[in-house]
Amino acid sequence: MAWFLGFGIAGLALLVLSLVFDGLLEGLFDAFDGLVSLPVVAGFVSMLGFGGALVLGTTGLGAGAASAVGGLAGLGAGWLTWRASRALMRDRTAATPRGADLVGTSGAVVTAIPMDGYGEVLLRLGGQPVKYAARSGVPVERGAEVWVAAVPTPTSVEVQPVQR
Structure with missing residues (x-):
């Protein structure tokens, strides 16, 4: 369970780093249209860790099942983060009056x-x-x-x- 909690905490640390290093991975992986960005990676890693820890702690399933459930939760969180960030980045304001x-x-x-x-x-x-x-x-x-x-x-x- 310590590994899963470590992943969850590492994901939160990545989220804090994404506030400081905004756009770092987007510049490196420009072809992926924001799929490989710090907030998306942070969401995936956090949900992988916390979801896996939740499954491991509340059920009698092993680490493999906990990893699978955490991975699916991480994919869902990463996808939602990607969609939300795309929507926010494409939001346009009204024209400035002249x-x-x-x-x-x-x-x-x-x-x-x-x-x-x-x-x-x-x-x-x-x-x-x-x-x-x-x-x-x-x-x-x-x-x-x-x-x-x-x-x-x-x-x-x-x-x-x-x-x-």
């Missing part, structure tokens, strides 16, 4: 916009309120609703008042 995404959106004037200068508008970019310097062809009062016609710089916009 200033050009503001064109056509509406907002509110925070600081009045004079005819020949800048004011401020509050717009939503990626769901977050963001304040921009704003210019307009006509003077716009504070609190008026505007829509973005252009984004000349990353911190400024050209707006037009909304006519209702």
Whole structure:
């Protein structure tokens, strides 16, 4: 039983090492598409050891049967680890919002916009309120609703008042 517990503990140690040496085996065995990675090997070795120790300690079966059951449990754990890591590695996030995404959106004037200068508008970019310097062809009062016609710089916009 000591051998099986040793395998289980060694698998846990490999799992800790996989946090430190992330991607080490993946680079060496690139052709296997993540099947030979430290987390997969750690899952296999841990379940081989702990599964074998469980069978050996709770049943009257010998070391051969315990090894077989532990090996099957290890294959299952390794496969599940491989599938979970593939799913997590292929997860993609949404595109990062850019200033050009503001064109056509509406907002509110925070600081009045004079005819020949800048004011401020509050717009939503990626769901977050963001304040921009704003210019307009006509003077716009504070609190008026505007829509973005252009984004000349990353911190400024050209707006037009909304006519209702």
